[in-house]
Amino acid sequence: MRGVIVLAVLLVGTGAAAHPLAPALLELTERPSGDQFDVVWKTSVLRVPGSDLRPRLPEHCAETTPVAVEQSGDRRDQLVRRWSVDCGERGLVGSRIGFDGLGPARIDALVRVALADGRVVRGVVRADEPLLEVSQAPTRDAVFVDYLQLGLDHILGGIDHLLFVFGLLLLVRGDTRLLAKIITAFTVGHSVTLSLAALGLVRYPTQLIELIIALSIFFVAVELSRSGGPESSVMRRRPWAIAVCFGLLHGLGFAGALAEIGLPAGEIPLALLAFNAGIELGQLAFVFAILLAQRLLQPLLDAAPRWVEQIPLYAMGSLAAFWCFERLAAVLAA
Numbered sequence: 001m002r003g004v005i006v007l008a009v010l011l012v013g014t015g016a017a018a019h020p021l022a023p024a025l026l027e028l029t030e031r032p033s034g035d036q037f038d039v040v041w042k043t044s045v046l047r048v049p050g051s052d053l054r055p056r057l058p059e060h061c062a063e064t065t066p067v068a069v070e071q072s073g074d075r076r077d078q079l080v081r082r083w084s085v086d087c088g089e090r091g092l093v094g095s096r097i098g099f100d101g102l103g104p105a106r107i108d109a110l111v112r113v114a115l116a117d118g119r120v121v122r123g124v125v126r127a128d129e130p131l132l133e134v135s136q137a138p139t140r141d142a143v144f145v146d147y148l149q150l151g152l153d154h155i156l157g158g159i160d161h162l163l164f165v166f167g168l169l170l171l172v173r174g175d176t177r178l179l180a181k182i183i184t185a186f187t188v189g190h191s192v193t194l195s196l197a198a199l200g201l202v203r204y205p206t207q208l209i210e211l212i213i214a215l216s217i218f219f220v221a222v223e224l225s226r227s228g229g230p231e232s233s234v235m236r237r238r239p240w241a242i243a244v245c246f247g248l249l250h251g252l253g254f255a256g257a258l259a260e261i262g263l264p265a266g267e268i269p270l271a272l273l274a275f276n277a278g279i280e281l282g283q284l285a286f287v288f289a290i291l292l293a294q295r296l297l298q299p300l301l302d303a304a305p306r307w308v309e310q311i312p313l314y315a316m317g318s319l320a321a322f323w324c325f326e327r328l329a330a331v332l333a334a
Contacts, residue, residue: 024099024109026055028085028092030116035088036064041081045071053102053109056131058095061087091115098131108153112262122264124149143264147271151278154254155286160213160323161250162286163316167220169290170312171239178239183287185240189247190254191276197255198263198272207331209252214323216246221317225310254279 025042041055065084072078087095092113099109102125111132112122123132124146155161168186172178196202223235235242254275263271 024053025112026097026099026109027112027114028057028097029114030092032116034116035086035091037061037085037087037092039081039083039085042072043079045079052100054100056098056100057085058087058090058092058097060090060095061085061092092134094134096131096133098125100130102127102130108149120262120264122262140267140270143267143271144274147274148278148281150258151254151275151280152282153278155279155282158253160217160320161253163319164213164217164220164246164250165283165286166290166312167217167224167316168239168243169287170224171220171236179287181240182243183283185243186247186250187280187283189244190251190279191247193248193251194254194258194276194279195251195272197252198258198275199268202252204252205331206256207327209249211324211327211331212249213253214320214327216249218317218320218324221313221320225313225317 024044025040027040027042028037029040030037039055039057043053062085063083064086067081067083070080070082072080093115097113098111102109109125110122111125112120113134114120121132121134123142125132165183165186168182169179172182193202197204220235258275
């Protein structure tokens with residue numbers, strides 16, 4: 001697998017923090033009396049160079065309270081702004097809300113509007129369509145596309161999850177049949193816990209799960225660095241079983257992406273299916289990219305010294321160890 005070293009180094013070099021930027025969230029909740037809305041705007045404390053992200057509300061909505069700013073999140077990595085607006089008799093139905101400044105930064109943002117009659121309108125806005133129309137209810141097609149994109153963005157932006165998959169690829173060493181088994185096992189594992197957590201049937205401490213995910217990557221890196229044949233350890237004898245177990249943990253991590261935006265009323269099965277499909281598409285695209293890189297680069301790197309093969313293993317282990325200490329600090333702080 002020396003053909004994937006270059007890609008591994010690039011992944012490590014760009015991923016010192018897993019999920020570095022959470023999507024921006026603009027949430028409006030209508031008060032029971034109507035007309036008045038409580039506004040919450042969440043953004044990362046890290047600013048993308050060249051970005052100037054600003055929420056855009058309808059012109060007929062006037063601020064009634066000053067903006068209050070606070071920091072929150074597991075590592076106080078979010079800025080939360082709160083204020084209230086009065087939208088008069090027109091309300092928000094039929095209006096368009098969203099963000100300015102999405103273009104240069106290429107940021108996806110989430111918009112959620114909870115109306116007093118119980119209806120919830122939510123969606124993902126992007127540079128090519130920065131505003132969301134507050135309609136009676138989103139269409140099924142819109143729900144599927146939005147949650148598919150959310151799942152795809154989450155897995156491709158999650159360097160910790162991708163590094164775990166990368167470790168599984170190194171473990172099989174070109175055995176296509178075994179690769180299919182462990183990828184399927186990992187998929188089954190994280191799909192189960194993602195669905196249970198998203199439906200509220202399983203509750204868990206987020207910081208602790210993130211720590212265990214980092215430990216799972218470190219565990220794989222240590223196992224790969226050890227010498228031994230295919231029967232030398234449980235992980236090498238039954239890699240698919242390990243993939244299922246760790247998949248259950250990673251599924252809880254995936255569920256965190258749904259915690260902010262929630263699931264659309266009446267379309268929960270469709271949204272879960274789309275989000276899972278997005279994760280699988282991203283995962284398969286990553287596996288395909290690794291295998292393609294191996295095929296293209298293998299002839300150039302076959303002449304490299306044998307110790308070069310250890311570079312991705314120690315890079316994985318070092319980064320996972322860093323995450324372990326970082327996330328342990330978050331657990332202790334909580």
